[in-house]
Amino acid sequence: MVGKRIVILGGGVGGLVAANELRRKLGREHRVIVVDRSGRHIFSPSLPWVMVGWRRPEGITKDLRRMVRPGVQLVQDLVLTIDPKGQKVMTETQELEYDYLLVALGADLAPEVIPGYAEAAHNFFTVDGVTKLDAALKAFQGGRVAVVVSALPYKCPAVPYEAALLLHDFFRRRGMLGRIDLKVFTPEHLPMPVAGPVLGQAVKGMLEEKGIAFHPDVQLISIDPTGELKFRDGTTASFDLLVAVPPHRPPKPLRGSGLTNEAGWVSVDKRTLRTNYDNIYAVGDVTSITLPNGKLLPKAGVFAHFEAKIVARQIAADILGGRSEASFDGLGYCSIEMGGGRAGFASGNFYAEPEPAVELRRPGRTWHWGRVLFERYWMGDGLSRLTSSWALILGSRLFRVPASL
DSSP states (O other): OOOOEEEEEOOSHHHHHHHHHHHHHSOTTSEEEEEESSSEEEOGGGHHHHHTTSSOGGGSEEEGGGTSOTTEEEEEOOEEEEETTTTEEEESSOEEEOSEEEEOOOOEEOGGGSTTHHHHEEOSSSHHHHHHHHHHHHHOOSEEEEEEEOSSOOBSTTHHHHHHHHHHHHHHHTTOGGGEEEEEEOSSSSSSGGGOHHHHHHHHHHHHHTTOEEEOSOOEEEEETTTEEEETTSOEEEOSEEEEEOOEEOOGGGTTSSOBOTTSSEEOOTTTOBOSSTTEEEOGGGEEOBOTTSOBOOBOHHHHHHHHHHHHHHHHHHHTTOOOOOOOOOEEEEEEEEETTEEEEEEEETTOSSSOEEEEEEEEHHHHHHHHHHHHHHHOOGGGHHHHHHHHHHHHHHHOOOOOO
């Protein structure tokens, strides 16, 4: 059999899971190549824990070479363009030809879209951002704290609400709640609206139970670095500490590729994740999948994980001359850390009709420890392999996540 070249763009959850699954299924005559600009993997669910000092940055980042199966080739480089007709990818240093391509580039952060963001806001979507926020929180003496969703869509839909709850817990543990006025501002009508009003009202209730004010339906247009938020409806709000979701944009290499919709995201078949090219797939935040209710599938790592498994099976079956019946079913979950060792948890079928069927579980310590165990599994290797195995067994029973690494 003539060897095939599978090129995977991005070393996040989707790219990593797909690479390892393909390497496991295919013989060594086939090459599996991962292109990633940083060469390091970030366990994004733990970024809010760095924000409040529960983790250090080095504990949630890892060299990709320690996370892939033997035989997966890593290329640390910046992707510039994708040429579907020529079946090649241009990076800063080389041209990579492929037989199959998986686009798992995620979403780019674009703080420059909001005037004043860079000067005034703390960003909890990057390691550098949460590290600086950790330092700022330790020095903060009290005042008005604003958690703001600056624009839609954004990845990890629960994270701004989780951040608000963890900030409340941080100030509680430091005895500062009497000096804190904590508010959330968002263009959404309810938190995580795609999951339905029951979940949205429940998360809103979690905030209000802690005395965190929830301000919906407000679109941020600019930030005055002296301490004022300006919204499209003409209203304003003051802050002493600003924690904000930056605007998200499609990755630049997609421009002119012919793979995107009008908004710039990659359109895919919702079951196979195939694009309008038979040998090109896309998973995770970079995709655009419309649900039966007309809303978009959330940009979340859990979906990238499950989608990548399906794509790997599709590609492997095609190469080996078979046919895969694997199909992405829209199942997913989300946990929300509440502080005090407790978390909320929701799971369900986002492809259900006419609306996603999402069940909210009773908040408790179980969901918090399930997340801790899954973090240990995902980041573990070497001497921690035994611990990781037990973490996987227990964590997967809680979250129903299959082994992929």
